[in-house]
Amino acid sequence: MVANFGYGVLVITFFVTLYSAFAAIYGERKQIPAMVESARRAMLLTWPLLTLAAGVLIYLLINNHYEVQFVYEVTSRSMPTYLKVTSWWGGQAGSLLFWSWLMSAFASLVTLRKWDRDREFLPWVIVVACVTMAFFIGMTVFFENPFAQLFQTTAGVAAHTFQPVNSILFTPEDGRGLNPLLRHPGMIIHPPMLYLGFVSFVIPYAFAIAALITGRTDDRWIRVTRRWTLWAWLFLSCGLVLGSRWAYDVLGWGGFWGWDPVEIAAFMPWLTGTAFLHSVMIQEKRGLLKHWNMLLIILTYALVIFGTFLTRSGVLSSVHAFAQSAIGPLFFGFIGLTLFTSVALLLYRWSSLKSETEMTSLLSREALFLLNNLLFMSILVVCFWGVIFPLTSELFTGQKVTVGPPFYEHATAPLFAALMLVMGIAPLSAWGHSTVKTLSRAIWKPTVAAVIVTAVIFATYTQNVGALIGFFLVALVILVTIYEYWRGAYARQKGQGENIFTAIWTLTGRNRRRYGGYIIHISMMLMAIGILGIEIFQVETQGRIGVGESLNLSNYTITYRELASWDDAPKGVNYTRAVVDVSRNGVYLGELHPRKDYFYDSQQAMTIPGERATLRDDLYVLLIDWEPASTTGATFKIFVNPLVNWLWLGSLLFLAGVIIAAWPEKEMERVAVPVKNPIQQQTSAAD
Amino acid sequence: MGSSRITFYALLLTLILAGLWTGPAFAQGPTPTDNDVNRIAKQLYCPVCESTPLDVCPTEACRQWRELIRTMLADGKSEAEIKQYFVEHYGARVLAEPPNRLVTYLVPAVAILLGAFILFRGFQLWLKPSTTEAGTVEQEPKALQDPYVARLEEELKNRK
Numbered sequence: 001m002v003a004n005f006g007y008g009v010l011v012i013t014f015f016v017t018l019y020s021a022f023a024a025i026y027g028e029r030k031q032i033p034a035m036v037e038s039a040r041r042a043m044l045l046t047w048p049l050l051t052l053a054a055g056v057l058i059y060l061l062i063n064n065h066y067e068v069q070f071v072y073e074v075t076s077r078s079m080p081t082y083l084k085v086t087s088w089w090g091g092q093a094g095s096l097l098f099w100s101w102l103m104s105a106f107a108s109l110v111t112l113r114k115w116d117r118d119r120e121f122l123p124w125v126i127v128v129a130c131v132t133m134a135f136f137i138g139m140t141v142f143f144e145n146p147f148a149q150l151f152q153t154t155a156g157v158a159a160h161t162f163q164p165v166n167s168i169l170f171t172p173e174d175g176r177g178l179n180p181l182l183r184h185p186g187m188i189i190h191p192p193m194l195y196l197g198f199v200s201f202v203i204p205y206a207f208a209i210a211a212l213i214t215g216r217t218d219d220r221w222i223r224v225t226r227r228w229t230l231w232a233w234l235f236l237s238c239g240l241v242l243g244s245r246w247a248y249d250v251l252g253w254g255g256f257w258g259w260d261p262v263e264i265a266a267f268m269p270w271l272t273g274t275a276f277l278h279s280v281m282i283q284e285k286r287g288l289l290k291h292w293n294m295l296l297i298i299l300t301y302a303l304v305i306f307g308t309f310l311t312r313s314g315v316l317s318s319v320h321a322f323a324q325s326a327i328g329p330l331f332f333g334f335i336g337l338t339l340f341t342s343v344a345l346l347l348y349r350w351s352s353l354k355s356e357t358e359m360t361s362l363l364s365r366e367a368l369f370l371l372n373n374l375l376f377m378s379i380l381v382v383c384f385w386g387v388i389f390p391l392t393s394e395l396f397t398g399q400k401v402t403v404g405p406p407f408y409e410h411a412t413a414p415l416f417a418a419l420m421l422v423m424g425i426a427p428l429s430a431w432g433h434s435t436v437k438t439l440s441r442a443i444w445k446p447t448v449a450a451v452i453v454t455a456v457i458f459a460t461y462t463q464n465v466g467a468l469i470g471f472f473l474v475a476l477v478i479l480v481t482i483y484e485y486w487r488g489a490y491a492r493q494k495g496q497g498e499n500i501f502t503a504i505w506t507l508t509g510r511n512r513r514r515y516g517g518y519i520i521h522i523s524m525m526l527m528a529i530g531i532l533g534i535e536i537f538q539v540e541t542q543g544r545i546g547v548g549e550s551l552n553l554s555n556y557t558i559t560y561r562e563l564a565s566w567d568d569a570p571k572g573v574n575y576t577r578a579v580v581d582v583s584r585n586g587v588y589l590g591e592l593h594p595r596k597d598y599f600y601d602s603q604q605a606m607t608i609p610g611e612r613a614t615l616r617d618d619l620y621v622l623l624i625d626w627e628p629a630s631t632t633g634a635t636f637k638i639f640v641n642p643l644v645n646w647l648w649l650g651s652l653l654f655l656a657g658v659i660i661a662a663w664p665e666k667e668m669e670r671v672a673v674p675v676k677n678p679i680q681q682q683t684s685a686a687d
Numbered sequence: 688m689g690s691s692r693i694t695f696y697a698l699l700l701t702l703i704l705a706g707l708w709t710g711p712a713f714a715q716g717p718t719p720t721d722n723d724v725n726r727i728a729k730q731l732y733c734p735v736c737e738s739t740p741l742d743v744c745p746t747e748a749c750r751q752w753r754e755l756i757r758t759m760l761a762d763g764k765s766e767a768e769i770k771q772y773f774v775e776h777y778g779a780r781v782l783a784e785p786p787n788r789l790v791t792y793l794v795p796a797v798a799i800l801l802g803a804f805i806l807f808r809g810f811q812l813w814l815k816p817s818t819t820e821a822g823t824v825e826q827e828p829k830a831l832q833d834p835y836v837a838r839l840e841e842e843l844k845n846r847k
Binding site: 251252253258260261358359360362367370371374377378381382385389390393399400401402403404405406407410411415540541542543544605607635637 | 720721722725732737738740742743745778779780781782783784785786791792794795798799802803806809810813
C-alpha cells in the first residue's frame, strides 16, 4: 500500500514535469504570462512531490519492507538506520530518484531566486530542467521503479509494479544487504557530491539553451550562471576526490585511481566543465569563442547524462549487456536527442554568435586559454575512446578487450604535462596582447627558481627523468602563482601603504575569481605531487610470515604480532584483525591493524588497510590471508606510497580556492542593472 | 671406429646425466614468491570481474589463477608464455591493453592532431588582420589590456 502510494506520487510528478515543460513553451510562444506562471508553479511543485516520494522510499528502507524489490536488494535487518537511509542511492532505481530530487531542488532554487531579473531566460530554463527531470522520473516510472514489489506466482517470484492476477505478495525474511564496499563513509558522501555536480551543471546548460532560443546570445547567460558553474565544478571535483579516497581506503589495491570506466565517466564532464570555466572568461573579456562555449556546455550536459547512466548501470561492459538493458538504449536515445536539438539550435543562432574582436597574439592570455581547452579536450578524447573502445572492438571484430591503466597513463601523461606548462605560463600573459619579450620578462625569475628547486630534488630525492620533469612543472606553476600574488600584494603595499597581510587579503577580496583561481592552481599542483609520488615511486611486496617474523619494504619493517577473529552478531559482520609492529630504519613507530570484514548478508568481504600517513609517504598494509585455526602465519601485502598525502592536502586547499572564487561579489548583483558607467563596469568585471 | 663408438656413448651418457641433473633442478627451482606472481598478475585482468587486475581480485577463481601463475613460473614458463596461455584460454580481454596497440593509440592521436590543426588554422585566420593593421607590435596596446593588470603594473612602476 505504502509502496503503491510512493509509485503514485512518482507518476503524478512525471505528469507535472511534462505539464510544466509544455505550459512554459506554450505560454512563452503565445505570450500568455499566466501560462508561464502556471508552468513555474508546476515546476516548483515537483520538489515537494519528489521529497514525498523519497520520504516514502526512506520509510520503506528503514522499516524493512522487503516485499519491495529495491529495499530487499540494498538493505538487511542488520544494517544500522543511517545506512538504510543512504541505501537510497545504493542501487540504480533509488539513484535515479535521488538524481531527480536533486534536479528539482536546483531548478526550484533557480526560479525562486531571480525570477524577475531573468524573466527572459527562465521559462526556457524550466523547459530544459523539466524535460531532463521528466526523462529521469520517466525511467523510474516505466523501467526502474524503486517501489516495485515482489509477487509469488506459479512461475516463481518476480518484481512487478502492479499485482499480477493469481499472485500473492512475497515478503522475504531478510534483505540481501548493501554491498559492503558501499557502507564506507566515503561512499555515503561521494555519490551525493558527484550527483550534485552532475545536476548543477544542468543549470548553465539550461541557460545556454534559453539564450539560444531567445536569441539573447551575448555573455549574459554566462554571467548569470557563473557561480552555478563554479559550485557545480566544486561538487563534481569533491565527488571525484571523495571517490578516490574511498577507493584508496576500501578497495585494497594500494591506489586511488584505476582508470575504471565508471571513474572516467565522472571525470569526463569534469574535463569539459573545467575547459568551460576557462573559456567563458575569454568570452566575458574579449567577446571571443561564443560558439565554442555553447558547444562546451552542450557537451558537458551530454557527458553528465552519460556519466549518470554509466556510473550505475555498467551496461557498457559488453554489447550483450547493452542490448539486454532496458534503459541503455533509452539513455543513448535521450543523449542523442538532446545533443541533436542543442546543436541544431546552435547552428540556427550561429551567425549571431560571431566574435566581437580578433585574437591578436599567440601568446595572449586568451590564446593560451584556448590551448588549455585543446589539451582538456585531448584528454577527453583519450578517455572517451578508452571507454568506448571495448564496445567498438566487440561490435566490429567480435573480440572483447580491456583498456586498462597503461593506455590512459601513456596517452594522457604528455597532455597533463603540457597542461601544467600552460598553467605556468598563462597567468603571466596579458589579455589581448603578449609578446615573447614581455612574457620572457615576466617568467624568467620563476623559471630560474623552478630550475633550482628541480636541481635540489635531483641531488636529494630522485634522478628519474619523468619525475624531474613533473616536479619542475609543479615548481614552475607554484612559483609563478606565488610571484603573481606577490606582485599584486607588493604593489598594494607600496601604493596603499598596507601591510603585506592586509594587502593579500584586500587583493583576494577585490578579485576573488582570479585569486581563488590561483589557489586552485596551487592546490592542483599539490595534488600533482601526490600523483607523481604514487605513479612513479610506489613500491610493494607481499609475503607470508609467522608470528614474530618480519617483512621489509623500503626502509620499513613490519612484524606480525597477533591476529584475532570475532563475530559482531547484531551487525552481521565477522572481523579478522591482525596486529603488526612498524619500524623505520630500526626505529619503532607503532602498530597497525589491517583487517578483513566479512558481511554475512551479502557474503562479501572488505579489506581495510592499516595505514600510517605522513607527508613523506604512506605505509599501507593489507591482510591478504591467514591460517584460520592457529593464526600462526598470515600473508600481508605492503605498499609504500610516497608523497600520496599531498593529494589529499591539495584537495582541502582546492576546496578553499573554489569557495573563494565562487563567493558572491557585488558585481553579481549588477547583472540586471543598466550600465551607467562603462569604465566602472569594465573594471569590476576584470579579473 | 670402436673408439668413436665409445666416444659417442660417453657423450650420450654425459648428456643424459646432465639432463637428469639440470632438468629437475630447472623445473623444481625455488618456489616463486608472491611478488613473482603479482608481477605478472598485475598485468592481467580478471576474466570474470570487470576492470579488476588479477593481483588484487578477491574472488576464489582469481586466487586459483594466481596459483596457476605460480605453478607455471615453477615449471619454468616465461612471463610472455604465461600471458599467452591466459589469452588463449580466456581471450584478449585478460590483457591490460588491447593486442592491437596501433589502432588503440592511433585514433585519439589523429583526433588530437586534427584538433591542434584546427586551432592552428584558427589562430592563423585570427592573426591576419592584426598583423596587417598593426604590424609587429612590441608594446602591449593599453586598450586591450586587462584593466586590473594595467592597474597593478602601474602601481608596480610607481613603487618607490
